[in-house]
Amino acid sequence: MKAPRSVSLTVNGDALSGDASPRMLFSDFLRDVLGKTGTHVGCEHGVCGACTVIVDGVAVRSCLMFAVQAEGADVKTVEGLADGDELHPLQKLFSEHRALQCGYCTPGMLMIAIDLVNSSDSLSEQDIKVGMSAALCRCTGYEGIIKAVAAYAEQVHGKPIKRENDNG
Amino acid sequence: MVDTMPSYIGRSVVRREDNRLLKGAGTFVGDMKLEGMVHVAIVRSQQAHARINSVDLEAARNADGVVLALAGAELKDVLPPISGMQVAAPKGWRDGMDPHIEIPDQTLVPYDKLRYVGEPYALVVAGDRYMAEDAAELIEGDFEPLPPVANAEVALDAEALVHDHLPGNIAATLHAKKGDGEAALATAPHRLKRRYFHHRYAAMPMECRGVVAEYDSRTDSITVWSSTQVVHWVRREVANALGMPEDRVRVVAPDVGGGFGGKGHVYPEDILIAYLAKRLGRPVKWLEDRHEHLLNAAHSRDNLFDIEVGYDDDGRISVVKNYFLVDSGAYSPVGAAIAGNSIAHFMGPYDIPHYEADCKVMMTNRTPNAPYRGAGRPEVAFAMERSIDLIANELGLDPAEVRFRNMIQPEQMPYAVGLPYRDGVMIEYDSGDYPEALRKALDGIGGLDAFRARQKEALADGRYLGLGLGCYVEGTGIGPFEGATVKIDSSGKVMVATGACPQGQGHETAFAQVAADIWNVDIDDVVVTLADTSHVTMGYGTIASRSAVTASGAIKDSSDKVKEKVFAIAANVLEASESDLELRGGSVGVIGVPEMSMTLKEVARAALPGWIHQRPEGIEAGLEGTAYYEPPTVTWAYAANAAILEIDAQTGVVKIENYVEVHDAGTLINPGIADGQVKGGLVQGIGGGLFEELSYDEHGQLMTGSFMDYLLPTASDVPPINVIHTETPSPRNSFGFKGLGEGGAIAPPVVIANAVCDALKSFGAEINSTPVRAEQILNILDAGVAAAE
Numbered sequence: 001m002k003a004p005r006s007v008s009l010t011v012n013g014d015a016l017s018g019d020a021s022p023r024m025l026f027s028d029f030l031r032d033v034l035g036k037t038g039t040h041v042g043c044e045h046g047v048c049g050a051c052t053v054i055v056d057g058v059a060v061r062s063c064l065m066f067a068v069q070a071e072g073a074d075v076k077t078v079e080g081l082a083d084g085d086e087l088h089p090l091q092k093l094f095s096e097h098r099a100l101q102c103g104y105c106t107p108g109m110l111m112i113a114i115d116l117v118n119s120s121d122s123l124s125e126q127d128i129k130v131g132m133s134a135a136l137c138r139c140t141g142y143e144g145i146i147k148a149v150a151a152y153a154e155q156v157h158g159k160p161i162k163r164e165n166d167n168g
Numbered sequence: 169m170v171d172t173m174p175s176y177i178g179r180s181v182v183r184r185e186d187n188r189l190l191k192g193a194g195t196f197v198g199d200m201k202l203e204g205m206v207h208v209a210i211v212r213s214q215q216a217h218a219r220i221n222s223v224d225l226e227a228a229r230n231a232d233g234v235v236l237a238l239a240g241a242e243l244k245d246v247l248p249p250i251s252g253m254q255v256a257a258p259k260g261w262r263d264g265m266d267p268h269i270e271i272p273d274q275t276l277v278p279y280d281k282l283r284y285v286g287e288p289y290a291l292v293v294a295g296d297r298y299m300a301e302d303a304a305e306l307i308e309g310d311f312e313p314l315p316p317v318a319n320a321e322v323a324l325d326a327e328a329l330v331h332d333h334l335p336g337n338i339a340a341t342l343h344a345k346k347g348d349g350e351a352a353l354a355t356a357p358h359r360l361k362r363r364y365f366h367h368r369y370a371a372m373p374m375e376c377r378g379v380v381a382e383y384d385s386r387t388d389s390i391t392v393w394s395s396t397q398v399v400h401w402v403r404r405e406v407a408n409a410l411g412m413p414e415d416r417v418r419v420v421a422p423d424v425g426g427g428f429g430g431k432g433h434v435y436p437e438d439i440l441i442a443y444l445a446k447r448l449g450r451p452v453k454w455l456e457d458r459h460e461h462l463l464n465a466a467h468s469r470d471n472l473f474d475i476e477v478g479y480d481d482d483g484r485i486s487v488v489k490n491y492f493l494v495d496s497g498a499y500s501p502v503g504a505a506i507a508g509n510s511i512a513h514f515m516g517p518y519d520i521p522h523y524e525a526d527c528k529v530m531m532t533n534r535t536p537n538a539p540y541r542g543a544g545r546p547e548v549a550f551a552m553e554r555s556i557d558l559i560a561n562e563l564g565l566d567p568a569e570v571r572f573r574n575m576i577q578p579e580q581m582p583y584a585v586g587l588p589y590r591d592g593v594m595i596e597y598d599s600g601d602y603p604e605a606l607r608k609a610l611d612g613i614g615g616l617d618a619f620r621a622r623q624k625e626a627l628a629d630g631r632y633l634g635l636g637l638g639c640y641v642e643g644t645g646i647g648p649f650e651g652a653t654v655k656i657d658s659s660g661k662v663m664v665a666t667g668a669c670p671q672g673q674g675h676e677t678a679f680a681q682v683a684a685d686i687w688n689v690d691i692d693d694v695v696v697t698l699a700d701t702s703h704v705t706m707g708y709g710t711i712a713s714r715s716a717v718t719a720s721g722a723i724k725d726s727s728d729k730v731k732e733k734v735f736a737i738a739a740n741v742l743e744a745s746e747s748d749l750e751l752r753g754g755s756v757g758v759i760g761v762p763e764m765s766m767t768l769k770e771v772a773r774a775a776l777p778g779w780i781h782q783r784p785e786g787i788e789a790g791l792e793g794t795a796y797y798e799p800p801t802v803t804w805a806y807a808a809n810a811a812i813l814e815i816d817a818q819t820g821v822v823k824i825e826n827y828v829e830v831h832d833a834g835t836l837i838n839p840g841i842a843d844g845q846v847k848g849g850l851v852q853g854i855g856g857g858l859f860e861e862l863s864y865d866e867h868g869q870l871m872t873g874s875f876m877d878y879l880l881p882t883a884s885d886v887p888p889i890n891v892i893h894t895e896t897p898s899p900r901n902s903f904g905f906k907g908l909g910e911g912g913a914i915a916p917p918v919v920i921a922n923a924v925c926d927a928l929k930s931f932g933a934e935i936n937s938t939p940v941r942a943e944q945i946l947n948i949l950d951a952g953v954a955a956a957e
Contacts, residue, residue: 023298032296037199038192040425042374043458047875050374078192087190095186098844102672103189104196104374104425133882136875138374138426139672140844141851142883 009073011036012080020067027051029067030077038078038107042136049135052108053077059115059134078107081114090114090152097148101139108135113149123153124162172752173688176681177903180840181691183677194423197378197395202451205380206235208441209300210454211290211307212463213282216318216533216868217328218311220280223290227306231292233299235448237307239290240279247409247443249273250434252339255503256648258592265511265588267504269340272331272531274499276409276436282311283330283498284535285870286463288436293444293452316868320472320495320530330498330531339496340504340529344511346586349524352487356478360558365937366547366917368470368495369860371540372880373671375425376456377465379437381445389416392442395424397432397669398709403701405434406442414701417442421699427671428852429540429910430465432711433501462873467862468540469938470495471510471547477555478522483563483570487522490514490551494527497534504529506537508590509544509643515585516552517602517639517806518574523586533868541852541913543712549640550918554936557637557922561929567637567922568606568616575602575639582899591647593801598906599896605808605830606639612828612890613810627930632815633825634927638915639809643802644833644907645717645900651707652722654683654730656791658776660754660769662687662694667707668719669699673909674841675715681837682720682903686727688751689768706796713805713907716837721797721901729793733783737774738766740784803898803906807831809915811887813923817949820942822858822924824887829915831891834898834906842908846891849912855881857917858939928952 008017011034018033025044030036030053039062042050046064053062054076081088090110093099100106109132116131117123123131128149129142137145150161188194223239252271261267277288290307294300315328323330323337330337353359380393390412396402399419407414424431437454445452456465471494478487494507504527511525556574560567576583578601585595610616613635623633652666664683668675680694687694697703708718731751738756739746742764750759757765766774774782777789811827829850836842859879863871872878891912897904921935924945931952935944 021298028297031199032201035201036192037195040196040375041198042376042425043875045458045874045876048374048458078190082191087187091190094190095182098183098840100186100189101674101844101848102373102375102424102426103185103194104423104672106189107192110190129883129886133884136374136880136882138372138428138852138880139848141847141849141889142881142886143847143889144844146883 005068007067007071009070009075011075012077022066022068024067025063026065026067026070027062030062036077036079040104040107042105049112050105050108052111052135054111054115059112078110081110089155090148093148093151097144097151099140099144099148105135105137109137109145113152117149117153117156121157125150125164128153128161173684173690176684176691177835177837178839180838181677181681183674184680185674185676196375196423196425197380197393198455200380200393200453202380202382205451205453206293206295206448207297207300208444208452208454209292209297209304210288211304212460213285213287213289215282215311215313216285216316217314218282219314220278220282220289221310221312224308225290228292228303231299231303231306233295234292234303236293237290237303240275240277243277244279247276247439249275250405250436252500255505260588260592260594261508261590263588264344265508266343267340269504270334271339271500271503272334274436276440284533285868286460286535287498291440293448316533318864318866318868319532320493323530323532330533334531337531338528339500339531340507342504342507342511342527344525344587347522349487349489349522352522353476353478353489356486357480358478358562360477360555360562362475362555362558362936364473364475364551364554366469366471366550367938368467368862369856370465370467370862371428371430373426373428373430376458376461377431377435377437378455379441380451380453381442382451383446383449385449387416389418390442390446391418391420392438393420393422394438395431396421396438397427397671397711399669399699399701400667400707401709402434402438406439409439410443410446418702421669424671429468429538429543429711431671433538458875459873462878463535463870466501466538467497467535468537469547470537473551475551475555477559479559481563483559483565483573485518485520485574488514488520490525492527494529495532495534495537496529497532497536499536500529501536501538505590506539506544510548512587512589512595512643513545513641514548514552516549517576517641519576519580534864539711541849541910543910545640545642546853546914546917549638549914550938553638553918554921557925558934566616568610571606571637571639572603577603589643589802591801597641597804598898598900600804600806600832601896602639602806605806605832605894608830608892609808609810609828612830612892613812613826619812632817632927634813634923636811636813636919636923636926637809638919638922639807640914641804641806642713642911642914644713644805645799645803645905646712646714647718647799649708649796649798650718650722651704651794651796652719652726653704653792653794654723654726656730656768656772658769658772660693660767660772662689663697664694664723665697665703666719666722667704667709668715669710671710673710673845674838678716678837678841679719679723683723683727686724689754693754705794713909713911717803717901717905717907718797718799720903720905721799722795724902725795725797726793729795730791733775733787733791734771736787737771737783741766741774741782800900803834803900805833805906805908805911807911807915809919811919811923813920813927815924815927815945820945822920827887828890828892829912830894831911832894832896833908835895835904836893837905839893842893843891845909846912847889849910850889850916851881851886853913853916856938857920861939
């Protein structure tokens with residue numbers, strides 16, 4: 001086993017550092033070393049999306065990245081969404097639209113949705129379905145998730161999203 | 169004065185679970201970190217069937233950070249197996265099902281032979297998970313391969329035996345009868361014989377399983393945190409295995425990331441991790457990874473049916489004979505329960521005078537089979553609902569019409585089925601209007617006639633549209649019991665604890681609604697504790713669509729005990745008659761006299777033991793009551809499904825245009841939660857009908873051991889779904905509740921198969937197995953083209 005490296009990064013605005021062996025997954029580093037257990041691990045092979053976090057502005061699967069690759073990165077995790085007791089608008093919409101049941105996939109879903117909405121200025125319902133297919137939910141059947149993300153996109157983009165049954 | 173609270177039951181109250189889960193502030197087993205904790209990696213069989221000659225642990229023991237490495241032989245005389253015969257079979261059930269059951273015990277870590285790919289044979293404990301896995305790779309076993317018993321069908325005649333004491337690889341047989349099936353078949357004007365296969369898939373929660381245990385030597389007690397649906401069952405097995413009193417074992421299911429039945433029984437790891445924590449005197453953690461989960465967490469379904477149906481010229485069914493095999497894998501953790509469900513639910517909402525069922529629960533070299541959302545019902549709904557469509561085809565009738573002609577009419581309620589349920593009570597459907605549910609479902613897809621006209625037009629354009637129907641009934645809220653303890657302490661809060669173990673169902677919210685109504689208090693004054701054995705002495709857990717009925721019943725019964733005291737004490741303090749008192753908005757007061765009342769907080773203080781209590785004579789101190797609700801029998805939820813799909817003739821891919829389920833689970837506690845339960849179930853059913861498959865090769869190797877191969881539905885795969893809830897109260901409990909949770913998953917596989925066959929009716933082909941594959945559809949289309957040429 002290779003000697004651990006020190007990894008320094010910013011997580012939700014806080015400068016943090018910790019030791020990681022070169023093979024340590026970033027998901028394990030976040031959870032076990034930095035104690036950010038809000039990021040969940042569902043498959044460890046990049047399919048389920050539960051471990052998604054935002055690294056330097058882009059949604060990535062933290063189980064497909066090594067901790068040492070996060071050196072100097074600016075990372076946002078689910079713990080950084082709410083402002084104290086005040087939930088992030090997307091979190092509120094998730095509750096309102098019943099977009100979660102067991103809550104295990106939810107952190108990944110939230111981070112994927114934020115990246116999806118913020119990296120575009122216009123989304124259709126189909127775009128949202130395809131975008132949110134980056135993660136698996138076994139409880140809800142996705143309807144609430146799609147509705148919540150659509151409502152969030154409407155808030156952020158300031159216009160209604162295009163629905164499948166719209167003409168033209 | 170305080171106003172009476174409005175009723176919370178029936179309102180889509182926002183879930184109190186949401187806040188912590190949305191913030192990533194929930195606590196799942198994997199999130200737990202205890203001082204000095206060590207980590208376990210389990211070494212699992214790569215062969216389906218093999219004799220263990222030896223296991224070499226030497227290299228692992230010398231590896232970095234290893235605390236302990238052991239194989240099955242070391243545990244042989246230390247830890248007893250999990251008994252195969254745990255599930256009680258009441259007399260009424262035995263009388264009606266003629267069971268012969270020899271479910272084998274499950275050795276926690278086998279030392280003599282391995283019976284499925286994924287079965288543990290050794291384990292390593294190390295300082296962290298990485299080191300544990302490194303060391304696990306160093307463990308070498310010397311195994312002698314044995315011929316695999318690859319599936320249930322070959323198991324009967326296989327020379328190889330999965331368990332040496334079970335000839336023919338039969339672990340259980342059941343036989344049930346209503347009327348005279350043979351005679352009815354002999355005289356039936358028409359007979360239909362078919363073989364149906366419902367394939368193997370599984371619950372697949374997003375959180376894999378996991379266990380953390382910590383031993384406390386001062387009190388000789390142990391705490392186990394397990395991602396389970398049955399904390400009390402785990403406690404009993406851990407206590408039994410470790411030779412400890414149950415009182416010294418506490419089992420907690422913290423936040424659980426989905427279960428759906430797959431976490432609904434005791435697994436070897438629940439006991440092993442507890443044992444290791446006690447032996448090592450350190451906290452021990454084991455987390456299943458996804459590959460392990462696919463190999464080792466219970467699989468489900470995998471039933472083969474040979475069916476014969478007798479019917480007349482009008483399509484009225486007089487008799488069904490149902491012979492089926494359950495491929496139970498190497499063990500059967502919940503005994504013959506799935507098979508019993510299958511037998512009991514076969515006739516569904518239909519009035520069929522004669523029925524005969526024969527079942528064999530087969531042992532094979534596959535992962536053990538245990539209940540998963542539906543638990544024997546999707547399988548028989550497939551066989552029954554396919555048969556109805558085939559009868560309709562034979563007679564040139566619409567499948568909807570054949571269903572209407574055979575359905576139990578509302579005036580026949582309660583309807584005696586003529587078979588016993590698993591609780592030993594003869595089945596009597598309690599309430600409902602089955603034909604109305606089907607009518608509503610057909611209305612939901614825009615009407616039958618309108619669809620048939622559209623289908624015809626589409627076909628003229630070379631497009632294949634199909635309508636699939638599927639109806640079912642579901643026994644819910646099964647006993648034997650659920651426990652609850654209700655307390656009001658000097659804070660005045662109503663504290664409710666039950667044996668229910670949620671995995672995403674929103675129980676903290678739903679049971680707060682129930683308790684708030686029982687006590688007429690603000691919902692924020694109800695504190696709910698779940699899935700923790702230290703709060704309820706005896707409990708059962710959340711499986712089998714049971715908690716809404718059984719935990720609510722227990723909360724009510726325990727509350728009733730506490731209420732007696734509350735009224736007696738309040739009457740004493742207020743100098744009023746108990747019969748003049750009412751609960752209103754967190755207080756007890758004299759009816760019609762708003763100023764004469766005292767708060768529950770004041771009552772709780774008056775109830776305290778000691779010098780200044782205000783209890784009347786004969787009333788014991790404290791406001792606390794425990795009750796174990798034993799339901800008289802199950803309540804019967806039901807549903808009708810209708811879906812329209814279109815087949816892409818180029819690719820064979822089906823696109824579901826519209827899926828409607830009319831679902832009735834009696835009075836709903838929280839309609840928003842109920843809606844989510846049904847929709848989530850439907851999407852699992854669609855996954856099972858189209859994508860998900862635990863596929864084995866002839867050597868007993870699992871071919872779908874990762875999420876690259878085991879395909880779960882994604883957001884893009886989900887069609888528009890419309891769930892219409894009707895609420896026919898059950899007469900079997902004071903709330904009118906029926907259970908809910910599994911139902912959604914029952915119908916989609918057969919609805920999809922029926923719809924595809926309907927779309928391809930002109931080709932005359934049948935799809936009588938699941939999953940429905942694009943390749944199969946292309947074959948039907950190609951054969952049709954070939955026949956036409």
